[in-house]
Amino acid sequence: MATQNPIEYEGTYLLPEAQLDRFALRMSVGYPKTLDDEIAILEARLRWAKDDPTVDMEPVINRITxxxxxxxxxxxxxxxxxxxxxxxxxxxxxxxDGRVEAGPWKTAPVKTVCNGCSFACEMNIEVYDGMLVRASRAEGSWNGHLCDVCRFMRPWAEDLAGPLLNGEPVSWEEVKMFMVEREYALVLTPELTNEEIAFLREFAEKHGVPIGSTVSGGPSTATLEDIRKAKRVLLKADPGKCPLLKLLLKDKEIVEEDYEVAILEGPAEPLEVPTLILHGGVNAEGLIRAGLTGIPESKAYVVVGRPGVKLNGDVLVLPAGIWAEKSGTVTNSFGMELKLGKAREGYSPLELFS
Structure with a gap:
């Protein structure tokens, strides 16, 4: 890691290529955007209470070891x-190889949303020649910040390696045979966009296939503004599952009665006050609003995406597709409909139902 700071207000001296190629990323931090951000930096310095905040650190290993x-x-x-x-x-x-260049590479940002939790935080995926390089903050995003899940765990770049039948890998030919020969119920997961949900619902209705989802419970009724304005909050959920929630709860009083809003772990039903329900999965709210909740009775299932629940009978699991390779919309826990930009072309589960 290295920093380049402005010198005499004329920018920075360029690093030679022999030094540049050891870095994977180049980012511009910029100045704090608000007065509160500036004050927070100063307050953090005051909390150190000494010039060197490392003096109280304990060693974890000795020199000999x-x-x-x-x-x-x-x-x-x-x-x-x-x-x-x-x-x-x-x-x-x-x-x-003529395609190899000294880094850092010039990447192109594609605006989309993170699929790490039901908040669906807006972000960019930085792309270089079809490679998904990293996540970055999107200008004008509703969330303003990106959590470590989005930046470092990279759920938007992952998917199942292939289809599974009762937990064992199978070929795509076996998938087609199963779907032709068996009577099954179709189970959707929050890994799908609103457009994919609508397509699969239409397919199920047209072919008389029972359809449901891995999601249960009711919709959220709280908006982002409700959470921001509230001073007294009923909290019955783990904020760690949606890291941005920790910021939204800052300076709020967590109470058991006389609360203005409620935050519940899904599955749950909304209370009389504005209620934020943290369902599992990025587009759980989209499934609920489409009326697709619960799993229908069947002796065989085709699940699009990772089920996350136990199903009885024969279960064929299809990859939902890499999130960065999707376009369309999702509905987050605050009821916002947010757009996904496709960072690159890739597999779509809809091909099997067309």
Whole structure:
């Protein structure tokens, strides 16, 4: 990690290529956006109560153990010559490949939403030549911040490796045979967009297929403004599941009665006050508002996305598709309909139902 700070108000001196290529990312932090942000930085400094905040840190390892660990790595790990040859071949091939450039690369931002929780925080996915490089903050986003789940866990770049039948990998030919030969119920998951939900619902109605979802309970009735304005909150949920909630709860009083809003763990039903229900999955609210809740009775199921619940009978699980490869809309826990931008082309589960 390195910083480039402005020198004499004329920008920064350029780093040579030999130094640039050791960095994977380049980001501009900029100045704090609000007066409160500036004050928060000063308050953090005052809380240190001393010039060096590290003086009270306790060591987790002593020098002798550290040197012994280094010695073990240097002298006790055997690396076969063929592995060294393989590494060297990769290095030499990379030098000769015209597609290889010294980093950091110039990425293109694609605005979408994070699928890490039901808040569906707006973000950019930075793309380089079809590669999903990183998440970044989207200008003008409703959330303003990105949590560590979005930045580092990267749920938007993951999906099932392939279809599963009763937990075991199967071929796509076996998938088609199952869907043709068996009578099944269709089960949707919050990994689908509103448009995918509507498509699959129409398919089910047209072909007489029972349809439901892994989501249960009622819709949220609280808006983002309700949560921001409230001073007294009933909290019956884990804020860690939606990290942005910790910021929204700052300076609020958590109470058991006379509350202005309620925040509940899903599945749940809304209370008489504005209620935020933290259902599992990015588009659980979309499924609820589409009237698709609960799992229908059947001896066989086709599930689109990761089920997360136990189903009785034969269960065929289809990948829902990598989130970064989707476009359309989702409905988050605050009732906002948010747009997804497609960062790159990829597999769609709808192909199997067309």
């Amino acid at each position: 550290f040197l012994a660990m280094q010695d073990f790595v240097e002298n006790s790990i055997f690396i076969h010559r063929e592995i060294l040859r393989y590494i060297a071949e990769i290095v030499r091939a990379a030098r000769a």
